[in-house]
Amino acid sequence: MAEIKQLSPLVAARIAAGEVVERPASVIKELVENAIDALSTHITVELRHGGITYMRVTDNGKGMAEEDVPTAFLRHATSKIETGEDLENVVTLGFRGEALYSVAAVANVEILTKRREDPFGTSAKVSGGGAPVLAPAGCPDGTSVIVRDLFFNTPARMKFLKKDSLEAGYAEEIVRKIALARPDISFRFISGGKELFFTPGDGSLENAVAALFGREYANAMLPVEYAQDGVKISGLIGKTELSRPNRTFQIFFVNGRSVMHKSFYVALGEAYKGQMMQGRFPVCVLHLNIDPALCDVNVHPSKAEIKFANDKPVFDVIYWGAKNALYAIRDTRKLQIESVPKPVQTEKIVQGEQTAFMPPKKETAVKTDIKPFVKEETPSRIEEERVMAAVEKIIRKEAAPIMEDEPPMVASPSFVPPVKKEEPQVEKPSAPQREAIQEAPAPIIKILGQAFDTYIVAEADGKLLLVDQHAAHERIIYNALVEEMEGKGIDSQLLLLPVTVKLSPSEMAIFKENSEVLLKSGFEAEEFGAGFVKISMVPTALSGCDVAAAFVEVIDRLSGRRDTKTEAQTYALYGVACKAALKAGKLLSVREQEVLVEKALMLDGVATCPHGRPLILSLTKTDIEKQFKRIV
Ligand SMILES: Nc1ncnc2c1ncn2[C@@H]1O[C@H](COP(=O)(O)OP(=O)(O)OP(=O)(O)O)[C@@H](O)[C@H]1O
Ligand SMILES: [Mg+2]
Structure with missing residues (x-):
């Protein structure tokens, strides 16, 4: 008796109708789900050109009887549910009877299928939604579905497809997810003739994770x-x-x-x-x-x-x-935590006579007989050095010219960035507009302190300022990077030991798509085994930072829709600046605060961080006096 039946119009109408075929990855998902519903234990997925020209999903499941094959291609034809009541209790992945119908409507589909109990199998070919052409076939138990030339008859949809490598990445990501859903099934994924992963199918989630992401990750x-x-x-x-x-x-x-x-x-x-x-x-x-x-x-x-x-x-x-x-x-x-007071330190921060006073910091020492699982925070010493290096860099560097593509967003309408204060030991700025500014009378910056370890409170040019330390530093670094890039190129440094980082398939596709942008941003990185990238050079701005995290951040910034190379480049630099910038919640010395405020004030006309958040909020004395009702 036929197993696949068309649902009654009433039941069919209760199923959310919609597009199931958007891209190769959606076809792969449907075919693999069918293979799982057919109780397969081994499933192989193969793609060519990101699946656009060729996809094959082969399983060792229960197969279909010859009489069921044509029905499988009908809309709302399924063996998985029959009644409206079944719809309330779906236990299979498929239930709408729509996938094969939808795929066959927009591609050339070929099925080879055989049930264990049948002496031979059946082959069926459907092109662009036409009637299936059946023939007996000698084939192994199970089902193999081949989809060729996706969207060959719907060029409009074809246009929405991305590059082969991105489409392959999407498909790989879907199959990886399914492999994690079913560690009891062995999955093999082949793209462009290369096997990208193979899970053992031994029922252990940990082993599936290890096969997909590496043993270290699983551990x-x-x-x-x-x-x-x-x-x-x-x-x-x-x-x-x-x-x-x-x-x-x-x-x-x-x-x-x-x-x-x-x-x-x-x-x-x-x-x-x-x-x-x-x-x-x-x-x-x-x-x-x-x-x-x-x-x-x-x-x-x-x-x-x-x-x-x-x-x-x-x-x-x-x-x-x-x-x-x-x-x-x-x-x-078994942690024991005790406080160890740290002596007050003074530290040289710039060439010359300036010294910075580092406030005493409460430090915690962790005594443990077992190596802690959680990675310890970066040692404060290294962190301090990093901050000082960043500050030194700011001092050495001049702020870059105003970005023209970003409208200045001044937090308070009363805020007009004041001019730069005279500072004999600092190298003279080169940009012409700075020279003019240099000659103007210098405002005095009075640092009042840090609020919530995040905002610097200062008084300058007759105004009370609140400076967002992360946002301000991010903008300063970003402008410096843009200046470097437009000049001799981003200053980058070779890592003593290359860093390897694990990327998801879609991140890997983004990495490959943007190799030029990344190189221009100061990263030298190459693919290093399946799913890994080896980074050997990074922008100098990132010295002391977590390189892997910064790299992933940059990839992440590149993941949205970037219409032009310039736009992608801009986003990559946002990522670098964000990671290189001082964090909110970081305690700063008075000198560090002073330098940051000064540099932030020099960014005249650009009063936002690269994401558009304001850098500085200001209140004039009059604003304050009005609030206190001293004046009306
Ligand atoms: N790999 C396979 N092995 C065995 N039978 C299959 C396989 N693929 C499809 N079939 C049969 O073809 C029918 C139609 O498949 P189709 O994917 O179109 O619908 P479905 O899986 O029932 O529901 P959905 O549209 O939600 O996926 C299935 O119900 C199943 O009986
Ligand atoms: Mg299905």
Whole structure:
């Protein structure tokens, strides 16, 4: 009896209709999901030209009977559900009976399939939605679907496809996710004739993670196993050292399906609260199991979103599951923390007679009999040197000319950047507009201190100023980088030891697409084995910074839509400046504050950081007096 049946119009109408074929990656996702639903244990995905000319998914699953093959290509024809009631309890990945129909409408599709119990298999060819042409075929048990010339009959959609390497990256990312969803299935991924990964399919999530991201990465993950209010969670979360600048490595599955929901990342973020630096995100591969009746995957045609009858138990199980895993490592560290007062230091910061007074810092010494899991903070000594080097660089450097592409955004309409103060020991600026400024009477900058270790409070030119230290430093560095690039090129330095960094497939594609931009930004990096990049040279502005994190940050900045090389270049430099800049929350010496304020005030006309946030807020004496009702 035929297994695949067309759904009644009533049931079909309840299924979210929509586009399932957007790009090769969406086809791959549908074909692999079909292979999983057919109970396969080995699945091979093969692409050529990013999948645009050729995709093949081969499985060793249950196959189809000859009589079912033509039905499989009909719209709303499925073997997975029959009634509206079944729709409430979907346990397979597919259920709409739409994927093969949609793919066959926009490509040339060939299927070879054989059930174990049949003596021979069936081949079927469909071109651009026409009728399938069937023939008996000698083939192994299972199914192989070949999709050629995607969008050959819809040139408008073809135009939206990106370069082959990017399309291959998207497809690889999807199959990696599915491989993490199903560590019990062995996945092989081949692109352009090269095998990019192979998972063992032995049921161990850790082994799947190791096959995809490397053993070291897998070793820095913590197991999560928790259940509450009927929701179960299991999987792995990363120790803080695996944190990323975005959420790409936060992977969640609900009943085996890769989905995203706001509660997931909010709960995870909450669990790491206080342990994760601002702008960094934990990584995870987490599986949730919940009664299918309590969630709805039918929200979005690509099934990437999910709705829960109640979000709270889902939030709780992730939060407590992750929190417990993190507590578990704390307990094994047996830390003893004691305060060690540090003597007051004075330090030379510039050539010549100036000295900076470093305020005494409370330092903590960590005594532990076991090597702590969490990477220790950068030693404060190195950090201090870095800050001083940055300041020295600011002193040596002159601010770059005003950026023309960015409209000046002055925080307070009353703020007009004052002129530069005379400073005999500082090299004279070269830009002509500076010369004119130099001759004007110099304002005196009075540093009043640092608020919240983030804003410098100063008095200058009759105004009370609040300077955002990170934003100001970022803009100063950015302008200096632009100046360097337009001049002799970005100043870069060779790393003593090259740094290798693991990239996701889409990050790798961005890296490859932007090699020229990266080189121009001062990075020398090359692909180094599957998924790794070796960095051998970095912009000097980054000296002392976490090179890997800075590199990923720059890649991240390049990931949005960048229409021109110049735009990409600008974003790359934003990334470098952001990483090289002093952080908010960093205690600064009076001299450091003074230099920063002075340099920020010299950026006349550009009163925003590269992201458009204001650098300086100001209040005149009159503004203040009005507030105190001294004057009306
Ligand atoms: N690799 C495969 N092995 C065995 N049967 C398959 C395979 N691929 C497709 N089929 C059969 O073809 C039918 C139609 O597949 P199709 O992907 O179009 O729909 P679906 O998987 O039922 O639902 P969805 O549109 O949500 O994916 C399936 O229900 C299944 O019976
Ligand atoms: Mg399907």
